Each structure stands twice: as structure tokens, then as C-alpha cells.
Amino acid sequence: MQSSHKAQYRVRSMLARVMLGAALVLPAAVPAQGSAAEPTLALPDFTEVVARTEASVVNIRTTETVRIRNSGFGRGGSGDPYELFRWFFGPDFAPPGFEGPQGRGAPQQPAPEERTVPRGVGSGFFISDDGYVLTNNHVVDRASDIFVTLTSGKEYKATVVGTDPRTDVALLKIDAKNLSPLPIGDSTKLRKGQWVLAIGSPFGLDSTVTSGIISAINRETGDYLPFIQTDVAVNPGNSGGPLINLAGEVVGINSQIVSRSGGFMGISLAIPIDEVMRIVEQLKADGKVTRGRIGVQIGQVSEDVAKALGLEKAQGALVSMVERDGPAAKAGVQSGDVITHFDGKPIAQMTDLPRMVGSTRPGTKSALEVWRKGKTVKLDVVVGEMPNEAPAAGSGSQAPEAMKTDALGLQVADIDAETRKNQRISGGVQVMAVEEPAASAGLAPGDIILTVNNVDIKDAAQFAKVVSGLDKSRASALLVMRGDQSQWVTVVPRK
Incomplete structure (x- = not known):
């Protein structure tokens, strides 16, 4: 009897715990009367967007005409048994006593054979109703023929019209009317x-x-343009x-993928x-595209250099070299200036400058502000065309005897x-020997400070006097010239 009571007690306790659990769960699952339910976010429906835009996108295939050199052996060969020797001894090789079509000793030259072969496939899209198509330059580069296929299957x-290899943009034209161009968006408003x-x-x-999200904006890759980075699946084609x-x-043209395998790995540009x-x-x-230039080589402004030069923050483009007789030199820009x-327009980072200058029409008079x-200092520069490499500079002088290393770890002359x-x-000193801390900063004999x-x-x-008065608790900035280039280098003097 006692065991029966215990069993009933355990059943009642279990039911009580279940009811209590239900009471605790129900308010979270079912909102109380009069209270607002939590909003539910659903994934976007892409079907309407695709229906409006799909007909504007085209397939691009290209062919290339190549020359096939006959080997003289096997199927399709010229039948010339001496063709193999010409691979090694040149096209004019002929054995002694050989009499070709031009007379004794003249080589028999088979006519070159040309074949048209598929080169590649890519994509593009209409930007006008009269047949202008945008694509990448690398899709059509070196192509003999380009064919554009619409979603209807019709091929043109x-x-x-023109290409710009530097930005990988190509503009094509087909003979067609009443097409469906894509509306042009504003890529500056992307988030x-x-x-x-x-x-x-x-x-x-x-x-x-394929779909995805914007992963980054103004992604720097060392190229001329900043890219839009996405996680949209983009593959060859x-x-x-x-x-x-x-x-x-x-809002953009799909151009590159970041991949170790050649296929999509979650990053496209x-x-x-x-x-x-x-x-x-x-x-x-x-x-074609004509770009402006002012004739400078630039570098990034580091935090240490910004502090040493008195800049509020690390921004702008640090001039490491000014092209002789170039637009910047004529305007008064000097090595060591920070543009x-x-x-x-402010230059937040050094890569902003070449884009601004490049988009300026040559011959335009533009205002510069430099920190010196x-x-x-305010200057006016007349923008020129595409920069050329400057000639190398001459070498420096030889080291004098018996010099003392200073607080920067330098011997100069x-x-x-x-x-x-x-x-x-007009001035400066030449580095003759380097010890720490200057060695760790990258200075080397032959540099000019x-x-x-x-x-x-x-x-x-004067250099010795300036170095002796440096604050040894903070980094000092040295404008160093090496060859035709100069850059700011920071060194903390030793105590």
C-alpha cells in the first residue's frame, strides 16, 4: 500500500513539472493578448528582378585565327622531309644539291595554314537599345571574331568600339534595334x-x-580602380x-575572382x-581612354610619419619622386611633400590621387594642396598625359676617413x-655607414638625407647639430633619397 502511494506521488510530481514547464514555455511561444509579435525577416524574392533584367544580359563567345605550322610528318604535313631540320637550323636550311621551286639550293617553303579556333566565353549586357554592349577587356582581347548571343538564341x-586594358573594360556594338538595356545605378550608394x-x-x-551580398566597398587590390567585393558566386564565364x-x-561589372583553385571561393570583385x-x-x-598625369611617384603616409611631420592624421599621398620637367615639377611640387x-577634393589615402588625376582631362589646370x-602650400598644376619612367640618377661620393656614428646610427659626409x-x-648629406637604429629603419650606404x-x-x-638636438623619446622623420626616389623614414634616436 505504501509503495502504491509513493507511485501516485511520483506521477503527480511528474505532471506538476510538465505543467510548470508548459506554463513557462507558452508565454514565449504565444504572445499575450494585446502584445505585438516579433517581426519576421524573410529573404528577398529575386524573381521579379530577374524577369526584368535577364533579357539584357548576353553570352559572348570569341574565336581566334591561328597559324598552324606543318611538321612535314604525319597527317596534314607538307611532305617535306627537311622541315624538321628547319626547326633547328632556321627557315632557309636546305641540304647540299637541293633544288627547290626557286632554283638550286632554294628551300621548299610550304604555304602557311590558318585555322579559326574557339578562344573563350564570357558575358556582357546592353547599355542602350541600339546595340551597345559592355563587357571585360580580357573577354575579347586578341579575338579575331566576337559573337553576341541573346537569351532568345539569336546571335550577332x-x-x-574601344577597350581600356587598364580597367579591363570593353565596349562592343551589334547591329540591332529595340533592345532592352539595363538601367544604370549609382555604385557610390552601395553599402x-x-x-x-x-x-x-x-x-x-x-x-x-546567382545572389549574395556586398562584402566590401572600395577594395584595394593594387589595380587602377577600387573594386566592389561580394560573396556572389562568380566563375569563369x-x-x-x-x-x-x-x-x-x-551597379558593377563582374571582373575577377579571388581563388586558389580557379573556381569560386566566396570572394568576387x-x-x-x-x-x-x-x-x-x-x-x-x-x-580609347586618355588619362591625366602629373609626374610623381607616391607612397602611403604612415602614422609615425604623420606625427613627425605635424599632420593631424595619416592621410594624403607622400611624394617620393618628382619627374624631372614633369607637370608636378613645373608646379613646384617637391620630394617629401604630402599632397x-x-x-x-581631400585625398584620404594615396590611391585616391592617381584616380583623381587619371580622370582629369590632360591640359586642365588643377589646384594642389601639399603639406610641407x-x-x-597651394600650387597650380597643368595635368599632362600618362606618366613615363624617369631616368636613373648618378652615384654618390666616396667615404672620407675617420667618421663617428651619431645617435641615429649613421655616418654621413x-x-x-x-x-x-x-x-x-642643393643640399643634403650622403650616408657612408649604417648601424642600429637606422639599419632597422632600412637606411643603407649611398642614401642621401x-x-x-x-x-x-x-x-x-649642420646634420650633426640637428641630430644632437633630437628628442630621443620619439621617432624622427628623415627624408631619404635613393636613386631618383625619396621617401620619409622614421628612426627613434638611441639614448
């Missing part, structure tokens, strides 16, 4: 996390749609296709459509008149 032969679509022909599979926002507007359309204007007008503004010796003339400098913490160096005696 395309002509190249991280925004949904986007790619439509193209990966691996030749035309009209393939997608190149030249559009990157589309949820409004059905093209697109060219911003704003940059592309500026290029299209020039391609339509001239068939902070171009045409009134603790203050802003005065620069002879010939070197100053060759380098076009022009400035220390905004103080121009005239000779070795």
Missing part, C-alpha cells in the same frame, strides 16, 4: 550587406543567376556580366559602374658638386 557578330545578383554564363551555362541591385539596376560609364564616354567618342587635396614643413648637379639637389623633421639639411656639420 559584334565589333569593338555592406546589401543584396545583389549576378547574371552571366559561368562555364558557358548562359543566363545563370561570368566575366563581363552585370552586378545588379534589387531595383534591377546595374566587380568594377563600379560609375567608373565604367566615365570610361564609356571616352570609348564612344575616341575609341592632401587635388582640385579641392608644417604648413599647407658632404655631397660633392657633381652628385648634387646630377640629383638636382635631405631633411630631418622639416629641417632642410645643408651639409654634414
Whole structure:
């Protein structure tokens, strides 16, 4: 009887715990009367966007005409038994006593054979109703013929209006009317996390749609343009296709993938459509792109250099070399200057400058602001065309005897008149020997030091005086010239 009571007690306890658990769960699962339910976020529906844009995207296939050299042996050969010897001894080889079609000793030259072979596939899209197509330059580069296939299956032969290899943009034209161009969006308004679509022909599979989000904006890869980074699946064959926002507007051209395998690995890069359309204007007008230049080599402004030069923050483009007789030199730009503004626009990082200058028409007079010796200097520069490499500079002088290493770990000497003339400098000292801490900063014998913490160096005696007065608790900035280039180097003097 007692065991029966215990069993009933255990059952009642179990039921009580179940009811209590239900009471605790129910309020979270079912909102109380009068209270608002938590909003539910659903994935976007891409079907309407695809329906509006798919007909604007085309497949591009290219062919290339190549010359086939007959081997003289096997199927399709010329039948000339001496062709193999000509691979080793040159096309004019002929055995003694050989009499060819041009007479005794003349070689028998088979006529070259040309074949048209498939070269590759890519994607593109219409930007006008009269047949202008945008794609990547690498899709059509070196192609003999270009064929554009619409989603309806109709194929057209395309002509190249113009290409810009530097930005990997190509503009094509087909003879067709009443087409469906993609509306052009504003790539400057893109935000991280925004949904986007790619439509193209990966691996030749035309009209393939993939989706993802914007992963990064203004992604620097060392190229001329900043890229839009996405996680949209882009594979070989997608190149030249559009990157589309949820409004059905093209915001970029899919151009590259970051991959170790050759296939999609979660990172793809697109060219911003704003940059592309500026290029299209020039391609339509001239068939090529003309870029501006001012004739400087630049580097990034580090935090240490910014502090040493008195800049509020690390921004701008640090001038490491000024091209002789170039636009910047004529405007008064000097090595060691930090260009902070171009045409009134701030330069947040050094890569902003070549884009600003490159998009400026040659011959334009533009305003420069540079930071020099603790203050802003305003200059006017007439923009030229595409930079050329400057000639190498002459060598320096030999080391004098018995010199003492200073607090920077340097032994320096005065620069002879010939070197100053060759380098076009009026002062400075030449590094003869290097110890720590200068060695760790990258200085080497032969370097020329022009400035220390905004103080121009005239000779070795003045340099020694400046170094002796340096604050040993903080880094000092040295403007160092090596060859034809100069850069700021920071060194903390030893105590």
C-alpha cells in the first residue's frame, strides 16, 4: 500500500513539472493578448528582378585565327622531309644539291595554314537599345571574331568600339534595334550587406543567376580602380556580366575572382559602374581612354610619419619622386611633400590621387594642396598625359676617413658638386655607414638625407647639430633619397 502511494506521488510530481514547464514555455511561444509579435525577416524574392533584367544580359563567345605550322610528318604535313631540320637550323636550311621551286639550293617553303579556333566565353549586357554592349577587356582581347548571343538564341557578330586594358573594360556594338538595356545605378550608394545578383554564363551555362551580398566597398587590390567585393558566386564565364541591385539596376561589372583553385571561393570583385560609364564616354567618342598625369611617384603616409611631420592624421599621398620637367615639377611640387587635396577634393589615402588625376582631362589646370614643413602650400598644376619612367640618377661620393656614428646610427659626409648637379639637389648629406637604429629603419650606404623633421639639411656639420638636438623619446622623420626616389623614414634616436 505504501509503495502504491509513493507511485501516485511520483506521477503527480511528474505532471506538476510538465505543467510548470508548459506554463513557462507558452508565454514565449504565444504572445499575450494585446502584445505585438516579433517581426519576421524573410529573404528577398529575386524573381521579379530577374524577369526584368535577364533579357539584357548576353553570352559572348570569341574565336581566334591561328597559324598552324606543318611538321612535314604525319597527317596534314607538307611532305617535306627537311622541315624538321628547319626547326633547328632556321627557315632557309636546305641540304647540299637541293633544288627547290626557286632554283638550286632554294628551300621548299610550304604555304602557311590558318585555322579559326574557339578562344573563350564570357558575358556582357546592353547599355542602350541600339546595340551597345559592355563587357571585360580580357573577354575579347586578341579575338579575331566576337559573337553576341541573346537569351532568345539569336546571335550577332559584334565589333569593338574601344577597350581600356587598364580597367579591363570593353565596349562592343551589334547591329540591332529595340533592345532592352539595363538601367544604370549609382555604385557610390552601395553599402555592406546589401543584396545583389549576378547574371552571366559561368562555364558557358548562359543566363545563370546567382545572389549574395556586398562584402566590401572600395577594395584595394593594387589595380587602377577600387573594386566592389561580394560573396556572389562568380566563375569563369561570368566575366563581363552585370552586378545588379534589387531595383534591377546595374551597379558593377563582374571582373575577377579571388581563388586558389580557379573556381569560386566566396570572394568576387566587380568594377563600379560609375567608373565604367566615365570610361564609356571616352570609348564612344575616341575609341580609347586618355588619362591625366602629373609626374610623381607616391607612397602611403604612415602614422609615425604623420606625427613627425605635424599632420593631424595619416592621410594624403607622400611624394617620393618628382619627374624631372614633369607637370608636378613645373608646379613646384617637391620630394617629401604630402599632397592632401587635388582640385579641392581631400585625398584620404594615396590611391585616391592617381584616380583623381587619371580622370582629369590632360591640359586642365588643377589646384594642389601639399603639406610641407608644417604648413599647407597651394600650387597650380597643368595635368599632362600618362606618366613615363624617369631616368636613373648618378652615384654618390666616396667615404672620407675617420667618421663617428651619431645617435641615429649613421655616418654621413658632404655631397660633392657633381652628385648634387646630377640629383638636382642643393643640399643634403650622403650616408657612408649604417648601424642600429637606422639599419632597422632600412637606411643603407649611398642614401642621401635631405631633411630631418622639416629641417632642410645643408651639409654634414649642420646634420650633426640637428641630430644632437633630437628628442630621443620619439621617432624622427628623415627624408631619404635613393636613386631618383625619396621617401620619409622614421628612426627613434638611441639614448
